[in-house]
Amino acid sequence: xxxxxxxxxxxxxxxxxxxxxxxxxxxxxxxxxxxxxxxxxxxxxxxxxxxxxxxxxxxxxxxxxxxxxxxxxxxxxxxxxxxxxxxxxxxxxx
Amino acid sequence: xxxxxxxxxxxxxxxxxxxxxxxxxxxxxxxxxxxxxxxxxxxxxxxxxxxxxxxxxxxxxxxxxxxxxxxxxxxxxxxxxxxxxxxxxxxxxxxxxxxxxxxxxxxxxxxxxxxxxxxxxxxxxxxxxxxxxxxxxxxxxxxxxxxxxxxxxxxxxxxxxxxxxxxxxxxxxxxxxxxxxxxxxxxxxxxxxxxxxxxxxxxxxxxxxxxxxxxxxxxxxxxxxxxxxxxxxxxxxxxxxxxxxxxxxxxxxxxxxxxxxxxxxxxxxxxxxxxxxxxxxxxxxxxxxxxxxxxxxxxxxxxxxxxxxxxxxxxxxx
Numbered sequence: 209x210x211x212x213x214x215x216x217x218x219x220x221x222x223x224x225x226x227x228x229x230x231x232x233x234x235x236x237x238x239x240x241x242x243x244x245x246x247x248x249x250x251x252x253x254x255x256x257x258x259x260x261x262x263x264x265x266x267x268x269x270x271x272x273x274x275x276x277x278x279x280x281x282x283x284x285x286x287x288x289x290x291x292x293x294x295x296x297x298x299x300x301x302x
Numbered sequence: 303x304x305x306x307x308x309x310x311x312x313x314x315x316x317x318x319x320x321x322x323x324x325x326x327x328x329x330x331x332x333x334x335x336x337x338x339x340x341x342x343x344x345x346x347x348x349x350x351x352x353x354x355x356x357x358x359x360x361x362x363x364x365x366x367x368x369x370x371x372x373x374x375x376x377x378x379x380x381x382x383x384x385x386x387x388x389x390x391x392x393x394x395x396x397x398x399x400x401x402x403x404x405x406x407x408x409x410x411x412x413x414x415x416x417x418x419x420x421x422x423x424x425x426x427x428x429x430x431x432x433x434x435x436x437x438x439x440x441x442x443x444x445x446x447x448x449x450x451x452x453x454x455x456x457x458x459x460x461x462x463x464x465x466x467x468x469x470x471x472x473x474x475x476x477x478x479x480x481x482x483x484x485x486x487x488x489x490x491x492x493x494x495x496x497x498x499x500x501x502x503x504x505x506x507x508x509x510x511x512x513x514x515x516x517x518x519x520x521x522x523x524x525x526x527x528x529x530x531x532x533x534x535x536x537x538x539x540x541x542x543x544x545x546x547x548x549x550x551x552x553x554x555x556x557x558x559x560x561x562x563x564x565x566x567x568x569x570x571x572x573x574x575x576x577x578x579x580x581x582x583x584x585x586x587x588x589x590x591x592x593x594x595x596x597x598x599x600x601x602x603x604x605x606x607x608x609x610x611x612x613x614x615x616x617x618x619x620x
Binding site for chain 2: 217219220221222229230231232233234252253254284285286287288289290291
């Protein structure tokens with residue numbers, strides 16, 4: 209069995225997997241042999257409206273964003289997108 | 303401290319260049335400055351005349367080639383030294399100099415970084431037809447400190463860029479975040495991001511913190527010239543203030559209480575689709591801090607975020 213991984217990063221507008229997707233990244237270890245992301249419902253929109261839709265499409269959750277309180281003095285500073293979820297699909301290429 | 307406008311005067315809106323006694327003032331309006339603070343960029347379509355755009359490519363080719371030649375090659379065209387006053391950059395004859403000295407370009411520059419900024423650096427971005435390199439999303443230079451001063455970066459597109467031809471990707475509203483440049487390369491797609499498409503002669507003025515990236519080019523050869531400029535004076539009320547008193551608004555302009563229609567605060571409330579509620583409130587607070595610096599009004603606020611914290615801290619200190 210030859211298994212390769214597809215990884216999907218989803219960033220949400222909140223800490224829950226069913227919040228709205230605001231950013232995404234796709235890394236395909238199958239070099240196109242696995243299924244691509246679905247067509248978005250709107251031009252330039254995300255492939256899934258929220259994380260649960262991704263689960264329904266066969267993605268497995270690897271990691272959720274930890275909820276870390278802001279350091280003193282940093283309460284009002286924006287930085288990286290906060291609510292990152294990492295999902296995978298393992299594709300059998302054999 | 304600023305004398306605040308006490309009436310709910312509607313926005314003048316759409317203030318552009320104004321002419322008084324035959325002298326055209328090309329500086330930005332208060333509304334445009336507020337849009338810059340909210341979004342981190344301003345766009346000026348076809349602001350550079352066609353004649354200059356047409357002649358630009360030959361000089362950009364020279365600059366692009368000359369920059370990398372040995373310093374002993376005295377015939378090579380080179381960029382100015384960092385720290386050169388803008389007025390001394392690219393003296394005549396120079397197409398880049400013609401562009402940078404256009405009154406409408408100097409009006410933008412003066413409004414944002416003053417009449418006598420210094421040249422930080424420039425760069426020729428040449429993406430050949432069919433170029434496949436996809437730059438990761440990044441911010442230029444180093445991670446910011448928390449002072450409100452800023453540089454601007456002028457992006458001059460001297461060719462047409464059609465939709466789908468891979469114009470510069472950028473993320474409106476990202477300029478006031480504090481990130482390490484390589485850290486945002488992870489974001490392949492962000493809702494609300496834009497890719498430049500424009501007619502030749504269009505110039506974008508970016509806050510230096512705006513996230514952006516070059517893209518593959520399925521269209522014809524594309525040339526873009528980017529200039530970074532540093533302020534040499536406080537960036538306080540350098541624009542055309544004709545609409546300032548009408549729209550500056552009160553510190554109590556508050557979406558959950560009473561709002562002033564058409565105010566600066568209203569412009570600063572714009573919410574990019576990629577922001578969480580927390581990011582949005584923080585962004586409003588950061589925009590208000592930047593507007594305090596620009597306007598010299600140390601009581602300015604948007605939706606009471608700063609005022610509430612400051613009043614509570616002051617009372618606790620008694």
